[in-house]
Amino acid sequence: MSQATFAKELTAKFAQLWTEKTKRPLPPVNQAMMQRLRQGQRQSGPNEVFSRVSALFRDLSLIPQSFENAELQDMAMEILPLDRLYSVAEERAEEEGERDNWGLQDYLIMELLRWFKQDYFTWVNSPPCETCGENGNVQFVRRENSTPEEQKYDASGTEVHQCSNCNTEIRFPRYNDLSKLMETRRGRCGEWAKCFAFFCRALGLRTRYIWNAEDHVWSEVYSERRKEWIHTDSCEEAWNSPTIYSQGWGKKMSYVVGFSGDGVTDVTRRYVRKADQQLPRTMVPDEQFKTILNSITSDIRQNLSPSEKEELKREDEAEERELASYNADEPQEAQMPRQSGSVEWTKARGEGGSDD
Numbered sequence: 345m346s347q348a349t350f351a352k353e354l355t356a357k358f359a360q361l362w363t364e365k366t367k368r369p370l371p372p373v374n375q376a377m378m379q380r381l382r383q384g385q386r387q388s389g390p391n392e393v394f395s396r397v398s399a400l401f402r403d404l405s406l407i408p409q410s411f412e413n414a415e416l417q418d419m420a421m422e423i424l425p426l427d428r429l430y431s432v433a434e435e436r437a438e439e440e441g442e443r444d445n446w447g448l449q450d451y452l453i454m455e456l457l458r459w460f461k462q463d464y465f466t467w468v469n470s471p472p473c474e475t476c477g478e479n480g481n482v483q484f485v486r487r488e489n490s491t492p493e494e495q496k497y498d499a500s501g502t503e504v505h506q507c508s509n510c511n512t513e514i515r516f517p518r519y520n521d522l523s524k525l526m527e528t529r530r531g532r533c534g535e536w537a538k539c540f541a542f543f544c545r546a547l548g549l550r551t552r553y554i555w556n557a558e559d560h561v562w563s564e565v566y567s568e569r570r571k572e573w574i575h576t577d578s579c580e581e582a583w584n585s586p587t588i589y590s591q592g593w594g595k596k597m598s599y600v601v602g603f604s605g606d607g608v609t610d611v612t613r614r615y616v617r618k619a620d621q622q623l624p625r626t627m628v629p630d631e632q633f634k635t636i637l638n639s640i641t642s643d644i645r646q647n648l649s650p651s652e653k654e655e656l657k658r659e660d661e662a663e664e665r666e667l668a669s670y671n672a673d674e675p676q677e678a679q680m681p682r683q684s685g686s687v688e689w690t691k692a693r694g695e696g697g698s699d700d
């Protein structure tokens with residue numbers, strides 16, 4: 345069987361699994377919903393700050409909607425090493441699944457994490473020199489507007505680096521377009537998290553893009569086995585280790601928010617479990633913050649049937665109980681320090697672990 349045929353069959357298998365699990369077909373790209381989310385940006389709130397915060401989160405909520413694109417998902421299925429991912433996942437599910445309470449999909453993502461970091465995506469501090477091929481002599485010089493060509497692939501700005509060996513300037517556009525990311529296969533946490541979350545979605549899982557106000561992003565996948573959202577960070581090859589940031593890196597955070605195709609959720613408590621790791625939440629009063637997220641979720645779910653909405657609401661309530669159960673001052677296990685990023689870059693961010 346060819347890789348393409350195999351991929352098609354798996355896509356069909358997952359479409360079926362998705363339908364069975366969620367009781368609804370894989371959604372097509374929903375133009376009407378994208379429009380609604382964008383229009384909401386122009387809705388006015390009680391004040392200017394409320395409107396700006398609302399616009400920011402509505403903007404972020406478009407990211408998982410962009411995953412619902414059959415053409416892009418087909419591209420992903422051509423790239424993913426499905427044979428390898430599945431054979432390892434099936435073996436582990438059989439041998440360890442019962443004992444560790446993980447399902448086939450969970451092992452699939454664990455294996456995807458390994459492949460993504462070790463074989464697929466590259467971390468970039470400075471890009472290699474395109475002229476002399478040297479790697480160690482290139483340094484950041486400035487950030488500037490992306491060219492029209494770079495903007496075609498949704499670049500949010502372009503870094504210019506320079507090689508001290510031959511003086512060549514090297515451009516590093518910060519692309520957001522998924523097809524471009526599947527081509528460049530490089531970046532920092534933004535590119536990593538987006539591409540990885542999209543691959544999880546292409547494999548049929550429900551996926552969240554996780555945004556943190558203190559400049560890091562990662563992802564979550566929904567475990568059908570555990571009926572819970574599971575932390576995943578492709579930069580760190582991390583599975584279900586939500587305290588690596590606060591405990592491992594000594595990172596303090598204010599807001600952590602998850603964006604999925606089904607809604608927007610404040611998941612700060614999953615990642616910040618001690619009072620002294622929590623930074624003040626100063627964007628808007630928490631009640632208004634809740635209103636903003638609920639309004640986006642309600643727009644996303646507008647076209648679902650009453651029973652689908654009911655099911656998601658039950659799921660929200662279960663997660664609410666889970667998040668509330670985390671004792672803010674529970675003793676934590678020691679976690680590994682940050683793996684991605686150069687030592688200097690990590691230190692500059694104050695994330696080298698509590699010894700720095």
Ligand SMILES: [Zn+2]
Nearest residue numbers: 473476507510
């Ligand atoms: Zn050079």
